[in-house]
Amino acid sequence: xxxxxxxxxxxxxxxxxxxxxxxxxxxxxxxxxxxxxxxxxxxxxxxxxxxxxxxxxxxxxxxxxxxxxxxxxxxxxxxxxxxxxxxxxxxxxxxxxxxxxxxxxxxxxxxxxxxxxxxxxxxxxxxxxxxxxxxxxxxxxxxxxxxxxxxxxxxxxxxxxxxxxxxxxxxxxxxxxxxxxxxxxxxxxxxxxxxxxxxxxxxxxxxxxxxxxxxxxxxxxxxxxxxxxxxxxxxxxxxxxxxxxxxxxxxxxxxxx
Amino acid sequence: xxxxxxxxxxxxxxxxxxxxxxxxxxxxxxxxxxxxxxxxxxxxxxxxxxxxxxxxxxxxxxxxxxxxxxxxxxxxxxxxxxxxxxxxxxxxxxxxxxxxxxxxxxxxxxxxxxxxxxxxxxxxxxxxxxxxxxxxxxxxxxxxxxxxxxxxxxxxxxxxxxxxxxxxxxxxxxxxxxxxxxxxxxxxxxxxxxxxxxxxxxxxxxxxxxxxxxxxxxxxxxxxxxxxxxxxxxxxxxxxxxxxxxxxxxxxxxxxx
Numbered sequence: 001x002x003x004x005x006x007x008x009x010x011x012x013x014x015x016x017x018x019x020x021x022x023x024x025x026x027x028x029x030x031x032x033x034x035x036x037x038x039x040x041x042x043x044x045x046x047x048x049x050x051x052x053x054x055x056x057x058x059x060x061x062x063x064x065x066x067x068x069x070x071x072x073x074x075x076x077x078x079x080x081x082x083x084x085x086x087x088x089x090x091x092x093x094x095x096x097x098x099x100x101x102x103x104x105x106x107x108x109x110x111x112x113x114x115x116x117x118x119x120x121x122x123x124x125x126x127x128x129x130x131x132x133x134x135x136x137x138x139x140x141x142x143x144x145x146x147x148x149x150x151x152x153x154x155x156x157x158x159x160x161x162x163x164x165x166x167x168x169x170x171x172x173x174x175x176x177x178x179x180x181x182x183x184x185x186x187x188x189x190x191x192x193x194x195x196x197x198x199x200x201x202x203x204x205x206x207x208x209x210x211x212x213x214x215x216x217x218x219x220x221x222x223x224x225x226x227x228x229x230x231x232x233x234x235x236x237x238x239x240x241x242x243x244x245x246x247x248x249x250x251x252x253x254x255x256x257x
Numbered sequence: 258x259x260x261x262x263x264x265x266x267x268x269x270x271x272x273x274x275x276x277x278x279x280x281x282x283x284x285x286x287x288x289x290x291x292x293x294x295x296x297x298x299x300x301x302x303x304x305x306x307x308x309x310x311x312x313x314x315x316x317x318x319x320x321x322x323x324x325x326x327x328x329x330x331x332x333x334x335x336x337x338x339x340x341x342x343x344x345x346x347x348x349x350x351x352x353x354x355x356x357x358x359x360x361x362x363x364x365x366x367x368x369x370x371x372x373x374x375x376x377x378x379x380x381x382x383x384x385x386x387x388x389x390x391x392x393x394x395x396x397x398x399x400x401x402x403x404x405x406x407x408x409x410x411x412x413x414x415x416x417x418x419x420x421x422x423x424x425x426x427x428x429x430x431x432x433x434x435x436x437x438x439x440x441x442x443x444x445x446x447x448x449x450x451x452x453x454x455x456x457x458x459x460x461x462x463x464x465x466x467x468x469x470x471x472x473x474x475x476x477x478x479x480x481x482x483x484x485x486x487x488x489x490x491x492x493x494x495x496x497x498x499x500x501x502x503x504x505x506x507x508x509x510x511x512x513x514x
Contacts, residue, residue: 038488116373124497126490129483154490190508226386226507231295233383233411240381240500243493247501248508250483251447 002047002072010076010088016141023091025143029083032153039156041089047076048085078145091143096161096168097132102175104197105130105249110165110213111138111204112238118142119150120239121202126154128246133158134199136165165201169216172199179218181209182241186222189245194252202242221245259304259329267333267345273398280348282400283333286340289410296413298346304333305342335402348400353418353425354389359432361454362387362506367422367470368395368461369495375399376407377496378459383411385503390415391456393422422458426473429456436475438466439498443479446502451509459499478502 012018013026024044027033030052036043037057046056046065053067074082107125112118118140125133140147142160169179178198201217203209209217223244225232236244269275270283281301284290287309293300294314303313303322310324331339364382369375375397382390397404399417426436435455458474460466466474480501482489493501 120494120497123490124493127480127482127493129487129489152490157489188511190511223384223504224507224511225384226511230386232386232414233380233409236381236384236500237377237496239494239497240377243497243500244504247480247504250481251505254445254447254481254483 002066002068002075007075010086013088014078014145016144019091019141019143024088025091025148026078026145027087027089027148028077028079028085028145029149030085032149033085033087035153036087036089036156041092041156043087043089045088046085047073047087049073052084079149092159094161094163096134096163097159098175100159101132101172101199102177102197104132105246106132106134106199107242107246108134108165108168108179108199108201109139110136110201110209111207112202113138113140113205115140115144115147116150117205117237117239119147121242122147122151122158122160123154124239124243124246125158126151128250130246131158133160134165134168135160135162137162165210165213166216169199169201169213179216180221180245181213181217181219182222182245183209183217183220184222186220189221189223189248192219192221194249196249196253200242200245200249202238202245205238259323259325259332264332267343270345271335271402273401276348276398276400281345282348282405283335283402284344284346284405285334285336285342285402286406287342289406290342290344292410293344293346293413298349298413300344300346302345303342304330304344306330309341336406349416351418351420353391353420354416355432357416358389358429358456359434359454361389362503363389363391363456364499364503365391365422365425365436365456365458366396367393367458367466368464369459370395370397370462372397372401372404373407374462374494374496376404378499379404379408379415379417380411381496381500381503382415383408385507387503388415390417391422391425392417392419394419422467422470423473426456426458426470436473437478437502438470438474438476439479439502440466440474440477441479443477446478446480446505449476449478451506453506453510457499457502457506459495459502462495 019025043063046063047068050067053065076086077083107130178195180198181201201209276282300320303320304325307324310322333343334340364387435452437455438458458466480498
């Protein structure tokens with residue numbers, strides 16, 4: 001049985017400040033958690049039904065597994081439909097992987113506010129083989145239970161770090177990486193040269209890329225609307241724009257190879 | 258002042274069945290509604306503050322304009338932040354525009370459940386100059402207040418029709434349009450031939466394209482993950498996939514021209 005204190009602790013992980021204090025976040029559901037067993041994410045505690053406990057791979061000896069009732073699970077779950085398993089996981093260290101960043105594509109998010117957009121971007125980064133995402137400190141928090149679930153496990157394969165973008169882009173200068181950013185006056189994404197490594201900066205939903213970062217963008221690009229010149233939506237949703245850009249970067253490599 | 262009955266009527270438009278009975282939906286906010294003045298969407302009633310009323314273009318003589326307090330607006334608004342203007346609009350006729358469909362790209366949505374996905378798809382269709390979207394009858398409803406707002410005005414420039422897809426795709430046969438659909442075993446989107454007209458069928462979030470439509474898809478395509486062969490997310494969000502596909506169709510034309 002789950003103690004009241006434990007339930008209270010898990011509930012409190014809905015709040016960023018409590019995740020920060022404890023260094024712990026919540027992941028839910030069989031599909032997601034069984035993926036984590038194969039990943040670099042460290043699970044500390046599992047609460048699950050007897051049936052699910054019996055199929056947990058035996059090599060996970062350092063995880064505390066507590067068998068609880070479906071009723072108890074409904075008390076700790078953040079989901080609408082109660083899962084058979086809930087896990088507490090350790091938030092990974094917040095260190096950018098420069099070794100990978102300097103030789104591949106990296107997404108840089110400038111104050112993405114909407115948790116749904118962040119989750120979608122992590123999932124599509126995983127699809128397009130982008131292993132690193134740098135978030136400004138003003139971005140939505142990846143470890144929010146809703147964001148974690150919405151990435152559908154992608155968060156375990158993509159490093160997400162929270163940093164001052166000024167500082168990050170400053171440090172990145174030594175590697176002479178092109179820094180892409182979308183601007184209305186940018187070059188046509190489809191016809192401009194694209195490199196196989198570099199940083200892709202995506203701006204806030206309402207305000208785009210911060211003025212303070214403007215000088216750090218070396219390659220201004222633009223997704224052209226079609227057929228051009230007509231009245232259309234003023235912008236694309238940021239997750240959609242990120243997908244179109246990442247797709248085009250990868251297409252160039254796929255079509256060359 | 259707004260009568261209780263009027264407030265009750267507007268509230269009831271949150272429900273699809275009430276929108277169906279009345280043929281009316283709600284749009285909110287200056288930016289959105291002023292865009293509608295220029296569109297084919299017919300506004301019947303406006304509730305707004307004195308300030309906003311004074312800037313409504315004078316040629317809108319067939320609209321009933323009622324000046325109300327900000328407090329009254331907060332009573333009828335579905336938004337978190339009360340807007341200065343709320344409009345009631347007529348749901349357009351549900352007739353597919355075959356003249357346009359037979360010579361351009363059309364998006365066909367098979368049971369897209371999530372209102373957010375639908376809103377995002379309408380907005381990106383507008384960006385990529387796709388003027389027609391056909392929704393199966395099981396799709397989320399465009400005229401839900403949340404979806405209308407999330408399209409950011411794009412709904413006024415894109416025709417969205419709700420039809421039986423079996424029947425629609427059956428009728429479309431006479432125009433010999435290619436019918437694209439995404440399947441794991443489909444051809445690589447980036448390297449396969451793409452036509453400048455045709456139907457792009459996108460499947461339900463969980464189940465993909467219905468088995469019953471399978472035989473009506475003439476061109477199976479696939480968005481390749483990168484670098485391929487690695488474990489990655491199992492799928493892309495349906496709005497993301499739609500964006501990547503539409504972008505690639507339009508890129509072919511832009512790069513040729």
